[in-house]
Amino acid sequence: MSARVSTSVAVLVGALAALALLTLTYGQIALPLAETIGALTGGQSTDLARQIVLDIRLPRVAAAVVAGAALGMAGVLMQTLFRNPVADAWSLGLLAGGQFGVALTVTAAAFAGPAAVSFLTVFEGPSITLAAAAGVAIAAFAMLALGRRVGAITLLVIGLMLGFTSQGLTSVLLHFAARAGGRIYGGWTDASFAGVAPGALPWLSLPILIGTCVAVATAKPLSSLLLGETYARSLGVKVTTLRYAVLAATVLLVAPVVAFCGPVSFVGLIAPHFARALAGTARILPLLPLAALGGALLALAGDAIIHAPWEQHFLHLNAILAIVGAPVVILILIFSPAVRQWR
Amino acid sequence: MLKLRSLAVGYRNARGVVLSDIDLSAAPGDFICILGRNGAGKSTLMRTIAGLQASLGGGASLDGDDVASMRPAARARRIAVVLTEQQFNPGLRVDDVIALARQPFTGWQGRLADIDRAAIADAVGITGIEPFLRRFFSDLSDGERQRVMIARSLAQTPHLMVLDEMTAFLDLPSRVEIMALLRSQAREKGRIVLLSSHDLDLSLQLSDSVWLLDGEGGFSVDTPDALSRSGAIGRAFDTDAIRFSPADGRFKIGTSGPA
Numbered sequence: 001m002s003a004r005v006s007t008s009v010a011v012l013v014g015a016l017a018a019l020a021l022l023t024l025t026y027g028q029i030a031l032p033l034a035e036t037i038g039a040l041t042g043g044q045s046t047d048l049a050r051q052i053v054l055d056i057r058l059p060r061v062a063a064a065v066v067a068g069a070a071l072g073m074a075g076v077l078m079q080t081l082f083r084n085p086v087a088d089a090w091s092l093g094l095l096a097g098g099q100f101g102v103a104l105t106v107t108a109a110a111f112a113g114p115a116a117v118s119f120l121t122v123f124e125g126p127s128i129t130l131a132a133a134a135g136v137a138i139a140a141f142a143m144l145a146l147g148r149r150v151g152a153i154t155l156l157v158i159g160l161m162l163g164f165t166s167q168g169l170t171s172v173l174l175h176f177a178a179r180a181g182g183r184i185y186g187g188w189t190d191a192s193f194a195g196v197a198p199g200a201l202p203w204l205s206l207p208i209l210i211g212t213c214v215a216v217a218t219a220k221p222l223s224s225l226l227l228g229e230t231y232a233r234s235l236g237v238k239v240t241t242l243r244y245a246v247l248a249a250t251v252l253l254v255a256p257v258v259a260f261c262g263p264v265s266f267v268g269l270i271a272p273h274f275a276r277a278l279a280g281t282a283r284i285l286p287l288l289p290l291a292a293l294g295g296a297l298l299a300l301a302g303d304a305i306i307h308a309p310w311e312q313h314f315l316h317l318n319a320i321l322a323i324v325g326a327p328v329v330i331l332i333l334i335f336s337p338a339v340r341q342w343r
Numbered sequence: 344m345l346k347l348r349s350l351a352v353g354y355r356n357a358r359g360v361v362l363s364d365i366d367l368s369a370a371p372g373d374f375i376c377i378l379g380r381n382g383a384g385k386s387t388l389m390r391t392i393a394g395l396q397a398s399l400g401g402g403a404s405l406d407g408d409d410v411a412s413m414r415p416a417a418r419a420r421r422i423a424v425v426l427t428e429q430q431f432n433p434g435l436r437v438d439d440v441i442a443l444a445r446q447p448f449t450g451w452q453g454r455l456a457d458i459d460r461a462a463i464a465d466a467v468g469i470t471g472i473e474p475f476l477r478r479f480f481s482d483l484s485d486g487e488r489q490r491v492m493i494a495r496s497l498a499q500t501p502h503l504m505v506l507d508e509m510t511a512f513l514d515l516p517s518r519v520e521i522m523a524l525l526r527s528q529a530r531e532k533g534r535i536v537l538l539s540s541h542d543l544d545l546s547l548q549l550s551d552s553v554w555l556l557d558g559e560g561g562f563s564v565d566t567p568d569a570l571s572r573s574g575a576i577g578r579a580f581d582t583d584a585i586r587f588s589p590a591d592g593r594f595k596i597g598t599s600g601p602a
Binding site: 079085219220224227228230231234235236238273276277279281282283285332336337338 | 393395414415416417418419420422423424426428429430431432433434435436438439440442443444446447449451452453479481482499
C-alpha cells in the first residue's frame with residue numbers, strides 16, 4: 001500500500017470513529033461524552049445511558065457503517081465491471097430488484113397461510129437476505145447482459161426506470177400482502193438504518209464479510225479489466241470467471257443491505273470517485289478500503305443528520321443522500337471522459 | 344521460435360474460415376509485417392496467434408508450447424499485444440496502465456518487485472513517456488495513448504509481441520520512430536515482433552519479412568523486396584484507382600495500366 005493510501009485510510013478511520021462517537025452521544029437525548037464512552041467501555045455510566053447508547057444507537061450506527069462500507073465497495077466493483085462511472089447497486093436497479101424479491105417472498109408467505117408467515121418471522125434474517133439476494137442477482141445479470149448492448153447513460157436510465165417499476169410493484173404487492181395478513185416487513189420504500197435490530201446485525205454483516213473477501217481476491221484481475229476485455233485476457237485473466245466472481249461479491253455485499261436497510265441511494269455511486277481521488281490510482285485493491293470508509297462515512301453522516309434533534313421529525317435518509325449525491329452525479333455526467341467516450 | 348502448423352483461422356459463424364493451411368515460422372529477432380486490405384484476415388490471424396481466439400484447425404506454438412493450450416497466466420508472461428481498442432476509466436493514470444503489464448508476474452495483490460520496477464522503468468525510458476506518467480490516461484492524445492500502450496507491451500517483457508494496427512493514430516515521424524524502436528527491440532532482446540499495418544511504405548522498408556494476405560484466402564511470405572518485384576503486393580492491393588509500381592516500390596494513382 002502506498003503512503004498516500006495508508007495515510008488516507010488512517011485519516012478516514014479517525015473521522016469515522018469521531019463521527020460514530022458523535023452520533024452515539026447526540027440525538028433526541030444528548031448525553032455527556034463521558035457517559036457514552038463509559039457505556040461503550042463498560043465503565044462509569046447510568047442505566048439510561050447504557051440503554052440509549054448500547055441498545056438504541058449502537059445497532060443503528062453499526063448498521064450504517066457496515067452498510068455504507070458494503071455499498072462503497074460494491075460501487076467500485078460495479079463501476080469497473082460495467083465500465084460505467086455512474087454505476088452502483090442503487091442506480092442500476094440492483095437494490096430495487098432485491099426489494100422486489102423480498103416483497104414477493106413476503107406476499108407469497110402471506111397467501112400461503114399463517115404457518116408460512118410465522119416461519120418467515122422466526123427465520124427473518126436468513127430468509128429475507130436470501131430473497132433479497134435472489135432479486136439482486138437477477139437484476140445484476142439482466143443489467144450486465146444489457147450493458148454489453150447499450151451505452152453508460154442508457155444503462156443508467158434503464159436502471160433507474162427498473163427501480164421505479166420495482167418500487168411500484170413492491171408497493172402494490174405489499175398492499176395485498178398486508179390485506180392477507182403479512183405484516184413482516186414494514187414496507188420500507190425509504191432507506192433507514194434505524195430498523196436494524198441488534199439480532200439482525202450478524203445477518204447483515206456475515207454476507208458482507210464474505211463478499212469483502214471475494215472482492216479483495218478479485219481485485220487484481222479486475223484491475224486489468226480497466227484496459228478493456230481483450231487486454232485483460234492478454235494479461236492472463238479469465239474474463240468470464242472474473243465476471244461471475246465479481247457479480248457474486250456484489251450480490252453478497254448488496255443483498256443484506258437492501259434486506260435490512262432498504263434502497264440506500266447514492267452512497268455506492270459517490271464513494272468510488274472519492275476513493276480514486278484520494279488514492280491517485282484506479283487500481284482496485286487500494287480503492288476497496290478507501291471506498292468502504294468513504295461509503296461508511298457518508299452513510300453515517302446522513303444518519304447523523306436525520307437523527308439530530310430536529311423540532312419536527314422525520315427527515316428521510318435518501319433525501320439527505322440525494323442532496324449530496326445528485327449534484328455529484330451531474331458533475332460526473334458532464335466531466336467524466338469515460339462518459340464522453342460513450343456519446 | 345514461433346511456428347504455425349497448418350493453422351486455420353476464422354469464426355464459427357457465417358464468416359467461416361478466413362485463412363487456412365498456414366505453415367510458417369518466425370525466429371527470435373524477426374520483425375515481421377502482416378499486410379493486406381481490410382477484411383483480409385490480419386486481425387483474425389493475429390488474435391489467433393496471440394491466443395485470444397480459438398483456431399479452426401492446426402495450431403500455433405511458441406518455443407515448442409502450443410499457444411491455445413497454454414495456461415492464460417503463462418501465456419501472458421510470453422505474449423504481449425497492442426490493439427486499437429482503447430478504454431477510458433475514471434482515475435486511471437498512465438503509471439497504472441504500465442504497471443498492469445506486470446500482473447502476470449506478480450502475486451495476488453499485484454505488488455511490484457524490483458524486477459518489475461526495472462522492466463517498467465526500461466519500457467518507459469525506451470518509449471519516452473516519463474512526462475505523462477502521472478497524467479490521466481483519458482487526457483492524453485490518441486498518439487500519446489498508443490505510445491503508452493506500446494510501453495505497456497514492452498514492460499510485459501514478452502517473447503512475442505503482436506501489434507494490430509498500432510500505428511493508426513500516430514503521425515508519420517512517430518510511426519517511423521515507433522517502428523524503428525520495435526525493430527531494434529526485436530534485434531536487441533531477441534523478441535519476435537508481429538505487426539499489422541496499413542502503412543505499406545514503412546512496412547516494406549523496415550520489415551525483415553512480410554506476410555501478405557491477398558484477401559481471397561491466399562497467402563505469400565517473403566522479403567519485402569521479393570514481394571514487390573514479383574508483383575504480389577500489386578495483386579493484393581491494386582484497384583482501378585491505385586496501382587503498385589514495383590520499379591518505384593510505392594503506389595501510384597491512375598487508371599491506366601501498370602506504371
